[in-house]
Amino acid sequence: MLPSTVFPDLKDRSILITGGGSGIGASLTEGFVAQGAKVAFIDIARESSTALVETLEKKYGSRPLYLDADLRDLDALRQAAAKAEAAHGPVTVLVNNAAWDDRHAVEDVTEDYWNLNQSINLRPxxxxxxxxxPGMKKAGGGAIVNFTSISFMINQGDLPVYTAAKAGVIGLTKGLAGALGPDKIRVNAIAPGWVMTERQKTLWVTEEGLKAHLGKQCLKEEVLPDDMVGPCLFLASDAARMLTAQTLIVDGGCL
Known part of the structure; x- marks a missing residue:
């Protein structure tokens, strides 16, 4: 369930979300649309993204802009960002959500795999x-929300290249916060716990594994994609006016 809180300053704001067509990203896209923002999102999953656009238009009377682009292609990423700005004005909220949490063993990682993983999880x-x-500076400021993960904080061992990237996201967040603060641009991160997306449930979730994980949480409920929306809206809004260089952990109290 999406949060009921309304952030008036988000209405008509130009929002760009990466990986906004499914999972956590789809919830974020809906969350900003529900606030009355002008939302554009980037995704390579055409079918689910197109379906999301149609669903949200029917539900809210507002059609988010779907940008079909592969974030590994930096020229395509730049073109998508330019299209978002052309459609909605300078982006004043950027949500870096896209990720690929592929499991892998240390022994199986090649140089090509390492580069592929980083080209999805950190570089974009x-x-x-x-x-x-440039547009955010011209607009007089903005907010950037980078998604990391608690996986590196809990020493999760079955995806070390991914955890390296997610640790890097926090370093990037703090460095960008220092660099962009003088331009009134805030940069924060969200670290989700184990979020029960369809991908997780299809590929990784077992009854035994989920029970064990919930046993570590203070709140004994599954963390859902919609649970990421409230924290993201807050960090994007003027309610977080003096909050930057921080990482907000949303994991049901696992840590």
Whole structure:
């Protein structure tokens, strides 16, 4: 369930979300549309993204802009950001959500795999910021929300290249916060716990594994994609006016 809180300053704001067509990203896209924002999202999953656009238009009377682009292609990323700005004005909220949590063993990682993983999980976050930065500065400021993960904080061992990228997201967040603060641009991160997306349930969730994980949480309920929306809206809004360089952990109290 989406949060009922309304952030008036988000109405008509130009929002760009990466990976906004499914999972956590789809909830974020809906959450900003529900606030009355002008939302554009990037995704390579055409079918689910197109369906999401139609669903949200029927539900809210507002049609988000779907941008079909592969974030590994930096030129395509830059072009998508330019299209978002052309349609909705300078992006003043960027949500770097896209990720690929593929499981892998240390022994199986090749140089090509390492580069592929980083080209999805870390590199686009920087270059998406770079792409929207001129417009955000011209607009007088904005907010950037980078998605990381608690996986590296809990020493999760079955995806070490991914956890390296997600640790890097926090370093990137703090560095960007320092660099962009003088331009009134806030940069924060959200670290989700184990969120029960359809992908997780299809590929990784077992009854035994979920029970064990919930046993570590203070709140004994599954963390859902919609649970990421409230924290993201807050960090994007003027309610977080003096909050930057921080990481907000949303994991049901696992840590």
């Amino acid at each position: 976050q920087f270059f998406a910021v770079q792409a929207v930065l």
